[in-house]
Amino acid sequence: MTITRRQALAVTAGAAAFLTFAPRISFAATPDTDAAIKEFTGGATPTEGTVSLDTPEIAENGNTVPVGVTVDSPMTSDNYVESVLILADGNPNPAVATFHFSAMSGAAEAKTRIRLAKTQNVIAVAKMSDGSTFMDTKEVKVTIGGCGG
Amino acid sequence: MASPKPRVKVPKKAEKGEVITIKTLISHPMESGQRKDKKTGELIPRQIINKFTCEFDGQVVFSCDLDPAVSANPYLQFSAKVDNSGTFKFTWVDDNGSVYETEKKITVE
Numbered sequence: 001m002t003i004t005r006r007q008a009l010a011v012t013a014g015a016a017a018f019l020t021f022a023p024r025i026s027f028a029a030t031p032d033t034d035a036a037i038k039e040f041t042g043g044a045t046p047t048e049g050t051v052s053l054d055t056p057e058i059a060e061n062g063n064t065v066p067v068g069v070t071v072d073s074p075m076t077s078d079n080y081v082e083s084v085l086i087l088a089d090g091n092p093n094p095a096v097a098t099f100h101f102s103a104m105s106g107a108a109e110a111k112t113r114i115r116l117a118k119t120q121n122v123i124a125v126a127k128m129s130d131g132s133t134f135m136d137t138k139e140v141k142v143t144i145g146g147c148g149g
Numbered sequence: 150m151a152s153p154k155p156r157v158k159v160p161k162k163a164e165k166g167e168v169i170t171i172k173t174l175i176s177h178p179m180e181s182g183q184r185k186d187k188k189t190g191e192l193i194p195r196q197i198i199n200k201f202t203c204e205f206d207g208q209v210v211f212s213c214d215l216d217p218a219v220s221a222n223p224y225l226q227f228s229a230k231v232d233n234s235g236t237f238k239f240t241w242v243d244d245n246g247s248v249y250e251t252e253k254k255i256t257v258e
Contacts, residue, residue: 064220075230088218092183095216099227104210106168106230112213113220115181146220 033089037125037135040085040098046135051084051126053138054111062116062146069099071108071126071134081108082127090120115146153177153198157239159253163231167257171203171211174224175241175249181217198223200242206235233257 037046054068071081080103086096099110108126116122119142125135158172175198182195195217202212211227229237234257241249 068226091218093217096218097216098214100209100212100214102208102210104205104208104230105228107228109228110211110213111224111226113224115218115220 030089033087033094033123036085036087036094037123040083040125041127041133044133046125046133048135050134051124051136053122053124053136055122055138055140058141058143059116060143062118062142062144064113065116065140065142065146066111067096067114067122068111069109069124069126069136073108073128075101075103075106075108077103078129080105080129082129084108084110084127085125086112086114087123087125088114088116088120089123091115091117096122116140116142117145118142153241153243153249155239155241155249155251157237157251157253159237159255161254162256162258165257166230166232168228168230169255170226170228171237172224172226173201173203173239174222176222177241177243179217179219179221179223183217196244198241198243200240201225202240203227203229204238204240205229205231210237231255231257 050072052070059065069084073081081101084099087094088096096114097112101108121137121139123135123137125133127133153175155175160169163169177198180193180196184193186193197215197217199215203210210229213225215223234255237253239251
């Protein structure tokens, strides 16, 4: 089998396009998000689990995306969730909201509605009263972005 | 802009030690500071609610720092454990320094 000039060009162009665009997709906006997580946890890397994010798989309108967060905790005065940070890694500014709980909260759960600029990951980081940190990540597909206009 | 109107849903009665759900909503445009005026092309300055606090008889139960990524008319749902009758006080703080407040009473049986 011989490779024609046309085929050779097509393969090269394809490879070049892949190399140019692939890294951009996978690493988009993460440095900002990482920095925000580090600042919140005080340098520690949060463990997966304990926190669970409740987000829609597909959000038609990026202007109001319902987001809920629940942390598994007994919520007693010596063992409770101090705060939960919500981040959206594809927004112009990844910070979304920070919830501060207390032992009087009874349950560490909160819900709100947020803006998402495009399809991206929503991240929740929880900080416990003993200093341990946990996180959860969910991808939300956005049909119409919620920024600008 | 009309003055933001807070709306809060708290159960009127609860049992001792019950964990209740509180829902709050306030009418506010939450101008993100990212939008451009379509006529002049200039950025519309940021004006959002940046802090929300819920207190029960003077003790903070739940508070929240909000960033521009929270939707217009910010809605918040959270829970609180009630051991005795009392008053919930809700406070929203605007970027321009305004403070919006409302109160709700709860009876514990």
